[in-house]
Amino acid sequence: MEPVEALERIAFLLERQGAVTYRVQAFRKASAVIGGLSPDEVRKRAANGSLARLKGLGPKTVHVVEEALSGEVPGYLARLTEEAGGPLVEGEQGQRLRRALRGDCHLHSDWSDGGSPVEAMAATARDLGHNWCVLTDHSPRLTVARGLSPERLRAQLSLVAEVNERLAPFRLLTGIECDILDNGELDQEPELLAELDVVVASVHSKLRMESAPMTRRLLAAVANPLVDVLGHCTGRQITGKLRPESQFDAAEVFAACAAHRTAVEINCRPDRFDPPRRLLRQALDAGTLFAIDTDAHAPGQLDWQIYGCARAEECGVPAERVITTWTERQLTTWTETGRTPRR
Known part of the structure; x- marks a missing residue:
C-alpha cells in the first residue's frame, strides 16, 4: 500500500465515521505533503528520520507513512477498518x-x-x-x-x-x-x-x-x-x-x-x-x-x-x-x- 493511499483511506473512514474535522485534516494534509514529493524523496526521508520535519506531518502520520513504505497495512488503518469500515446498515437493508x-x-x-x-x-x-x-x-x-x-x-x-x-x-x-x-x-x-x-x-x-x-x-x-x-x-x-x-x-x-x-x-x-x-x-x-x-x-x-x-x-x-x-x-x-x- 502506498503512503498516500493509506493516508487518504484513513481520512475517508474517519469522515465516514463522522469524526471531528481536525482529526481528518491531519491525514488529508499529510497526504497532500507526501503526494507532493517524489517516491524516492519520501523513502530517503523515512530512512534518515527527517519525515517529521516536514510541515504538515506529525508522529501519527509519519508512523503511517513508515509502515506503508515497509509493505505493511498501517496499524492505524487496520484498526480503523475493523472499527468503521464495515456496512453502515445491517444486511440488505437499502x-x-x-x-x-x-x-x-x-x-x-x-x-x-x-x-x-x-x-x-x-x-x-x-x-x-x-x-x-x-x-x-x-x-x-x-x-x-x-x-x-x-x-x-x-x-x-x-x-x-x-x-x-x-x-x-x-x-x-x-x-x-x-x-x-x-x-x-x-x-x-x-x-x-x-x-x-x-x-x-x-x-x-x-x-x-x-x-x-x-x-x-x-x-x-x-x-x-x-x-x-x-x-x-x-x-x-x-x-x-x-x-x-x-x-x-x-x-x-x-x-x-x-x-x-x-x-x-x-x-x-x-x-x-x-x-x-x-x-x-x-x-x-x-x-x-x-x-x-x-x-x-x-x-x-x-x-x-x-x-x-x-x-x-x-x-x-x-x-x-x-x-x-x-x-x-x-x-x-x-x-x-x-x-x-x-x-
Whole structure:
C-alpha cells in the first residue's frame, strides 16, 4: 500500500465515521505533503528520520507513512477498518435502492463550509460508483458557511467545467443550496440560478417560525420554477446540538411539491435523517418525487447515502420516484423542462 493511499483511506473512514474535522485534516494534509514529493524523496526521508520535519506531518502520520513504505497495512488503518469500515446498515437493508442510484444532488466543498476541494468531492463520488453528482455550496446569506456571492458562484462554474474535463465521462453538475428567505424568496440572483443544473432550496434561519408563516414560506419556494429540490424540510438536528423540527402544514407543502414536481430531499446525514419517517410516508402518499442526498461536507460522508436508501425502502419509496436514480441526461432534462423551461 502506498503512503498516500493509506493516508487518504484513513481520512475517508474517519469522515465516514463522522469524526471531528481536525482529526481528518491531519491525514488529508499529510497526504497532500507526501503526494507532493517524489517516491524516492519520501523513502530517503523515512530512512534518515527527517519525515517529521516536514510541515504538515506529525508522529501519527509519519508512523503511517513508515509502515506503508515497509509493505505493511498501517496499524492505524487496520484498526480503523475493523472499527468503521464495515456496512453502515445491517444486511440488505437499502441495498437494492443504493444499487439503483446514479448520483447525489447535494454536497459541499471547501468553497463554502465543506472541508475538501471540489475535485476531491467529485472524484470520490465517481469512485463510489456514481455517474454524476451536483455541487451545491451555500448561498450568500449563510455567511457562517461562507456562502457564495454571485461573483464567487460564477467563478465556481468555470472550475466545474475544468473538473469535468479531467473526470469525464463522470459529470459534475452545477448547483447551489439556496437559502429560502423569510418570505419564501431565494437568496441568489434569479438569472444566475437559471444557469445552474440543479437548485436545492433549504431553510437555515428562523427555523422556529410559527407554522402558518413557515408554511407560506415553503409553499412559495417549492412553487418557484427555479427550485428543483426541497432540502432537509424540517431542519431538525437529532444528534449533537439538538434542534426540533420546524412546524408547517406538511400536507399542504407536500401537495405543492407534487403539483410543481419539486422533489423532497431524503437527507442522509446521521445528525438529520430528515424528513422523519412519518413525514416521508406522507410525502410518498402525496405523490412527490424524492432525492436521496448525502449533504456531504467531506469525501467520506458521500458514503452515507445508504442511510437514506434504507429509510426510503422502509417507507416503501419506489426507485422510479427517486431522481437520484436517473441518468444525468434524464435529470437535466427534468430540471430544464419538468415544470417551466429555464433557458
